[in-house]
Amino acid sequence: MKRILLVEDNEMNxxxxxxxxxxRGYDVVLAIDGEQAxxxxxxxxxxxVLLDMDLPIKDGWSAAREIRASGEYASVPIIALxxxxxxDDRARAIxxxxxxxxxxxxxxxxxxxKIEALIGPANAGAPR
Amino acid sequence: xxxxxxxxxxxxxxxxxxxxxxxxxxxxxxAIRESLDAASDAAHGQVNASGVRQELDxxxxxxxxLATLRDSVGTGVSTAEGTRxxxxxxxxxxRIQRMTRNTNADSYDAYQALLGSAExxxxxxxxxxxxxxxxxPDRISIEDMKARYAQTIAxxxxxxxxxxxxxxxxxxxxxxxxxxxxxxxxxxxxxSIFLTSVLGFxxxxxxxxxxxxxxxGTVRIGSGALEYQIPxxxxxxxxxxARAFNDMAGRVRAAVAEVEAARRNADRANAAKSSFLxxxxxELRTPLNAxxxxxxxxxxxxxxxxxxPARELSGxxxxxxxxxxxxxxxxxxxxxxxxxxTGKMTLYRESFDAVAAxxxxxxxxxxxxxxxxxxxxxxxxxxxxxxxTDQTRFRQIFANLLSNACKFxxxxxxxxxxxEFGDQGAQWLRVxxxxxxxxxxxxQLAAIFDAFVQADSSTTKKYGGTGLGLALSRQxxxxxxxxIRAESEPGKGSVFTVELPLDAxxxxxxxxxxxxxxxxAETEPxxxxxxxxxxxxxxxxxxxxxxxxxxARALRQEGCHVWLAEGGKQGLRLAxxxxxxxxxxxxxxxxxDGWEVLSVLKDNVETRDIPVVLQSMHDARDExxxxxxxxFIEKPVNRRRLAETLSRLTPRDRSGHVLLIExxxxxxxxxxAELGSEGWYVSVTEQASEALAIARQHQPDLILLxxxxxxxxxxxxxEELSRHQQLRRxxxxxxxxxxxxxxxxxxxxSRLDKLVVQPRADIASLLxxxxx
Numbered sequence: 001m002k003r004i005l006l007v008e009d010n011e012m013n014x015x016x017x018x019x020x021x022x023x024r025g026y027d028v029v030l031a032i033d034g035e036q037a038x039x040x041x042x043x044x045x046x047x048x049v050l051l052d053m054d055l056p057i058k059d060g061w062s063a064a065r066e067i068r069a070s071g072e073y074a075s076v077p078i079i080a081l082x083x084x085x086x087x088d089d090r091a092r093a094i095x096x097x098x099x100x101x102x103x104x105x106x107x108x109x110x111x112x113x114k115i116e117a118l119i120g121p122a123n124a125g126a127p128r
Numbered sequence: 129x130x131x132x133x134x135x136x137x138x139x140x141x142x143x144x145x146x147x148x149x150x151x152x153x154x155x156x157x158x159a160i161r162e163s164l165d166a167a168s169d170a171a172h173g174q175v176n177a178s179g180v181r182q183e184l185d186x187x188x189x190x191x192x193x194l195a196t197l198r199d200s201v202g203t204g205v206s207t208a209e210g211t212r213x214x215x216x217x218x219x220x221x222x223r224i225q226r227m228t229r230n231t232n233a234d235s236y237d238a239y240q241a242l243l244g245s246a247e248x249x250x251x252x253x254x255x256x257x258x259x260x261x262x263x264x265p266d267r268i269s270i271e272d273m274k275a276r277y278a279q280t281i282a283x284x285x286x287x288x289x290x291x292x293x294x295x296x297x298x299x300x301x302x303x304x305x306x307x308x309x310x311x312x313x314x315x316x317x318x319x320s321i322f323l324t325s326v327l328g329f330x331x332x333x334x335x336x337x338x339x340x341x342x343x344x345g346t347v348r349i350g351s352g353a354l355e356y357q358i359p360x361x362x363x364x365x366x367x368x369x370a371r372a373f374n375d376m377a378g379r380v381r382a383a384v385a386e387v388e389a390a391r392r393n394a395d396r397a398n399a400a401k402s403s404f405l406x407x408x409x410x411e412l413r414t415p416l417n418a419x420x421x422x423x424x425x426x427x428x429x430x431x432x433x434x435x436x437p438a439r440e441l442s443g444x445x446x447x448x449x450x451x452x453x454x455x456x457x458x459x460x461x462x463x464x465x466x467x468x469x470t471g472k473m474t475l476y477r478e479s480f481d482a483v484a485a486x487x488x489x490x491x492x493x494x495x496x497x498x499x500x501x502x503x504x505x506x507x508x509x510x511x512x513x514x515x516x517t518d519q520t521r522f523r524q525i526f527a528n529l530l531s532n533a534c535k536f537x538x539x540x541x542x543x544x545x546x547x548e549f550g551d552q553g554a555q556w557l558r559v560x561x562x563x564x565x566x567x568x569x570x571x572q573l574a575a576i577f578d579a580f581v582q583a584d585s586s587t588t589k590k591y592g593g594t595g596l597g598l599a600l601s602r603q604x605x606x607x608x609x610x611x612i613r614a615e616s617e618p619g620k621g622s623v624f625t626v627e628l629p630l631d632a633x634x635x636x637x638x639x640x641x642x643x644x645x646x647x648x649a650e651t652e653p654x655x656x657x658x659x660x661x662x663x664x665x666x667x668x669x670x671x672x673x674x675x676x677x678x679x680a681r682a683l684r685q686e687g688c689h690v691w692l693a694e695g696g697k698q699g700l701r702l703a704x705x706x707x708x709x710x711x712x713x714x715x716x717x718x719x720x721d722g723w724e725v726l727s728v729l730k731d732n733v734e735t736r737d738i739p740v741v742l743q744s745m746h747d748a749r750d751e752x753x754x755x756x757x758x759x760f761i762e763k764p765v766n767r768r769r770l771a772e773t774l775s776r777l778t779p780r781d782r783s784g785h786v787l788l789i790e791x792x793x794x795x796x797x798x799x800x801a802e803l804g805s806e807g808w809y810v811s812v813t814e815q816a817s818e819a820l821a822i823a824r825q826h827q828p829d830l831i832l833l834x835x836x837x838x839x840x841x842x843x844x845x846x847e848e849l850s851r852h853q854q855l856r857r858x859x860x861x862x863x864x865x866x867x868x869x870x871x872x873x874x875x876x877x878s879r880l881d882k883l884v885v886q887p888r889a890d891i892a893s894l895l896x897x898x899x900x
Contacts, residue, residue: 010414010418012450012451013418013421015447016417016418016421016447017421020424023429104414105416106420106421108424
């Protein structure tokens with residue numbers, strides 16, 4: 001089963017997104033700030049990280065850079081999520097090392113297709 | 129020294145030199161003349177002396193001849209000769225005496241010596257002449273006479289040489305004086321020329337230099353170097369001009385700095401607005417993400433499992449609802465701020481217990497407080513504090529302060545304390561909201577009340593919010609005639625102090641519309657049937673408070689909602705804002721009289737169609753009707769006459785606004801159609817929350833509420849309506865099935881002032897009543 005680390009500080013959005021991903025058959029690990037994101041990337045070995053950019057303690061950009069500079073798990077795909085819809089946010093996210101970028105409110109289908117493009121579909125037979 | 133003084137001084141100096149010249153010349157001239165006089169005296173003396181000498185010589189010779197004759201002839205000398213000679217002696221003596229005129233101090237001694245020796249000689253000669261016939265032994269000898277003569281001549285020669293010396297000395301003096309005068313004249317003349325040229329040169333140089341500096345300075349200042357200071361060389365006109373230029377540059381500099389500052393402020397405000405928009409976008413997207421996400425998920429879940437019990441969905445639905453509410457409050461905040469900024473915020477005066485309101489607010493904040501493990505304390509010595517102000521805004525102010533305090537504090541205490549105090553002869557309420565949270569730096573503190581500014585942008589990320597709450601709180605405080613201030617220390621917490629007047633009688637706050645009938649309804653509830661259906665909104669404009677109240681009372685008795693305006697300006701504003709169905713306008717008012725108000729009303733597209741009833745002590749019917757008034761009523765107001773006019777001018781088939789809250793059904797559609805055909809404008813919704821939004825925004829004339837909605841929704845809606853001063857007055861007709869439970873009716877009745885329970889079956893009679 002593919003494992004996704006979801007980093008999101010907003011409780012409601014975290015709950016919603018994690019449940020929707022779980023329904024798609026992904027194993028979802030949760031983190032609520034940038035520091036946890038880095039730690040859990042190291043410990044949880046996710047196949048992909050969904051990273052909110054506006055995070056307490058350490059923001060998404062710093063977390064992404066840290067993950068990219070870390071060595072063995074540096075190549076984990078990261079999709080940035082942000083409620084900022086300014087055009088330069090995307091560039092900033094890519095520059096920080098993210099593979100892709102999605103704007104809130106999320107187009108879930110598009111997000112899933114992006115996830116699948118990066119790590120393939122969740123294991124067949126997982127509960128939908 | 130100024131230029132004029134300098135020039136005057138220079139001319140004076142030159143004149144002084146000339147004066148010196150003239151004086152020197154006069155003195156010299158006098159000396160020369162005196163010397164010349166002396167010299168001429170001396171010359172005359174010489175001439176006289178030589179004349180005297182010749183005459184003496186001739187006489188002496190004659191006397192010698194006479195003596196010789198006497199000695200040789202004896203007595204033969206005639207006495208006539210002697211007499212003649214004596215006459216000559218007298219003449220010569222006089223002539224010598226006259227020579228005293230030709231003497232001066234230098235020749236005086238010589239002249240005296242001459243006089244002495246001449247006198248002796250003349251005495252000898254006189255004796256000689258008288259003794260011509262005397263015997264020889266007594267005679268004066270010729271030798272004696274010669275000796276005397278020689279002596280006299282010697283004296284005469286001495287005198288002559290003395291006079292000559294005087295004469296030559298004087299002419300030498302004349303020469304010397306002439307030389308000196310000439311020299312002095314030349315020197316003074318040269319000095320004058322020199323002085324004049326030096327002064328001229330200095331003047332020209334100073335003028336040129338000053339002009340050069342002025343020109344340079346103006347060019348530099350003109351090219352934008354406003355901080356440049358023209359050097360002030362002197363205190364003269366040029367100096368004054370330079371200083372004037374410097375002053376001007378200074379003033380221009382200040383003005384430019386002001387403009388610059390204004391521009392920077394505008395830029396800052398603009399940047400703040402841009403960042404606010406970006407933040408807003410972020411803030412709106414976050415709850416939208418939850419709403420869309422959850423609802424999509426629910427659609428998926430229900431599609432996957434048709435049998436899924438609705439109970440399992442309620443948690444997610446609640447989340448969607450919460451996110452939606454959050455979104456709504458964000459939007460409302462922005463709208464409120466925009467209303468305040470454009471001056472469109474309307475306030476209502478109402479009397480309520482501030483202490484109870486604060487306690488209630490604290491209670492509702494409890495949930496938020498416990499989230500961060502905070503405790504809310506309410507301290508105050510007052511049990512009750514009746515305040516007259518806008519209740520909604522009052523609550524908003526403290527809701528903002530309390531939620532901020534709860535948000536920025538963890539495991540701490542949020543305390544609300546209040547006290548009464550007097551200031552400037554009025555009673556005030558002071559409320560302090562204190563927390564033990566993160567606090568703020570001094571710089572942050574300075575900006576927290578500005579719109580669009582949060583303590584810093586990282587705060588937004590950590591704590592959320594639009595940065596509008598405090599800006600709104602401050603604006604509301606100001607609108608309510610009060611003030612707000614904040615004190616804080618980083619890490620220790622913040623204290624917000626709000627001070628509000630006991631009675632906000634500020635002109636900007638109008639009396640709550642129709643508050644009186646409301647209160648009357650509270651004390652003695654009228655039978656529902658008597659409640660008028662579609663009521664008229666009437667604006668009364670009159671400067672006389674008694675007359676205004678009299679008219680208003682009459683109108684209220686006719687079931688009208690009445691707005692009151694104390695003058696033309698307020699009246700026009702209210703007319704534009706509320707578009708009343710009728711305006712009652714007093715003609716004689718200070719500042720802006722009724723005619724003026726009437727013409728503005730009739731010129732304005734928004735108010736042109738509102739009928740205006742003029743009131744005055746004096747008959748002005750014809751003129752009034754000519755100018756566009758609908759009716760004229762003479763004061764004092766006759767109630768019946770007013771009622772007649774009212775019913776004539778506000779026909780009931782006007783398009784009123786009804787809000788229908790009912791689930792979709794065939795019956796609903798029929799009702800909408802019927803209401804429409806009766807001329808009503810109908811808003812329809814199935815949602816209690818949407819109904820509230822519509823009611824707030826449009827303030828319908830009537831609400832039709834179906835009891836088929838979930839009862840919790842019905843109660844929460846009635847709760848919200850009752851809390852709102854403006855909404856509470858809207859009559860609510862509850863469309864109930866025949867079997868409406870009596871306790872439901874009671875619960876609703878306790879909240880709503882104007883509640884009519886209408887059996888659903890009897891819609892026809894409802895419409896009938898509503899139409900009335």
